[in-house]
Amino acid sequence: MSGGVGPCSDISLPTDEHFEQDKNQTKNSQKKPQQNGKFVTFRQLNVLAIIIIFSSSGMVSLEDFAFVLFSLIYIYFISKIAFPPINSPEPPVFGENNKILNLYVSIGALIGLFLPIAYIFHGIYEGDKEGIKAAAPHVFLLASQVFMEGVTFTDRFSLPIRVFVPVFYNSRRIFTIMEWLRIEISKVDQEYGGNMRRVYIGRGLAVANMVFWCFNLFGFLLPVYLPKAFKIYYSNRKLKD
Template structure:
């Protein structure tokens, strides 16, 4: 989501390229080898902290994130341990242009546009008007952060799959609440139409992502790879 441009732009662009490659391999099911926190994780962590400090994030959503961390480590030990040696392939292959375009679309619709909408509302003092949009953005940021945690070789492929499925399912409910809130508004103006458009676009996109991609496509392929590899190693 960010990159430096300056006198040493070729170095910065190389770092940005590595970040983009890591982002694709995480969603594609390939563990990324990097430091403890990537630039992308630090970005979304900053957004999460700002939203939490605003007082618009409920204790239920904070508790959900804490539970996801605990459950992630639980299933990695109890149900889906990492194979030996760890599987380091990619579910959808290397340099998948369709996947890159899909991820870019998800980042724009789900993260960048809602960030701009919410922060504009904070600047204009429309805290009540953006309140319903905050849970989606907070949980999506938490999902991105947790995907980074789960993408290391410490966790098996089914555990990495668990993160987007778990969070996407939760966010469907927050998106439904956001959409109801936008429709019930009686005001008019640019922000009203922008808010409604974002709510509708996110509801449509993330419903498709869960029911049209993660569950019928990504989940079966990931489990097939995991159990085939597990059987081969045994």
Template sequence: MWRRGPRRPPRPYSPPPIRLLPPTQRPCLSVVLAASGMVAAIDIAFALLTLPYILFLSRFAFPTLRPGGSPDPPVFDFAKKLLAAYVTVGAVLGLLLPIAYILDGIMEGDKEGVKAAAPHVFLLASQVFMEGVTFSSRFSLPIRAFVPVFYNARRMLTISDWMRDEMGKEAATGDGNGCAMRLLAGRSLAVANLAFWPFNLFGFLLPVYLPRALHRYYRYNKDK
């Protein structure tokens, strides 16, 4: 009688990096924004120092525990579609719509009016690139979790600056030279991002994703 073999373990799964941008365009967007003069030097330095810091953590704090390049155990093995939808909402709200907003302002000659949105987009694009770098078996689960955590924390400052800038534009647009539609779009995007990303940090990454990643990492280290 034919007998079925043992079932394979579930495929390791972690929150996927934002993949709405092709791999070749992820670093290009950050480079273009950095060269445009709309991003502060401190934000550029933060993005540049991220890679050596991640390599340092991966080497001395959270090295890969599985030999032979085998992937780490999963963090989440349920609700994959819901999680993918959540990541897609973040990509559209945090990247695609702000990019369209910035491009519209540049094309209309209002580069200064959309300048406040550029640091947030730059940091999120850099985060997407770094998530793609760490989303491999060469990095442990805590390293993958730390990337969105410290990028999200840094972007809280840039989103707050963006929000203050948008709310202070009323006097500048009162003479009729500004675009009311762009003003409304900028304020709506700033408010939406200020609501979404703090929830992502304090409602998902810190209380859910990071603890589970650390728990899986240390449990495997203990069992090993």
């Protein structure tokens, strides 16, 4: 989970190469906006493959498809109406080399994406259709979030738009995780005949994701990252005016 996504991401950080490019661009021309993110990155291709696989398998509901489509339309709308891009480089919100934040987003990627994907593939082997169906919406939306973060980390979108993506998707995914946890708990009531160890693993993953992403939204994105990002954006607008 590295490269191609801006510092506003709740599960990803930009690589050192992006920072070096930003420094060089700033030295060469202070008036020229950043041009990074023109092409689809390797990570975006990976999550796009996840999106396509989950979509074609029938594990994703029409509501989740509609949510992703709406987010794309709404992002474009508010980028034109409310938060137009500023034609000047925007500094990273948390600095260039934040080891704590790197560790934090790595844990988020492990808990939110890699382990649930492994859980789903194991469920295919075990025949746990309910567990697969419960975990799939969260993975699909998180993969869509990573892809959308890559889309917005260009000079065509302002910093508030990059904030909007993780906040918007994180809020939606909390409800899918709640449903995931409910289904895992109800397996015993329905006399689940599969591997009970898998039931405990599923519950643990659902609880871990609930705790992590609730803290991420209410303890990091809204009270910490959002104010800092808006302060940078409006400070740059004042300087431009």
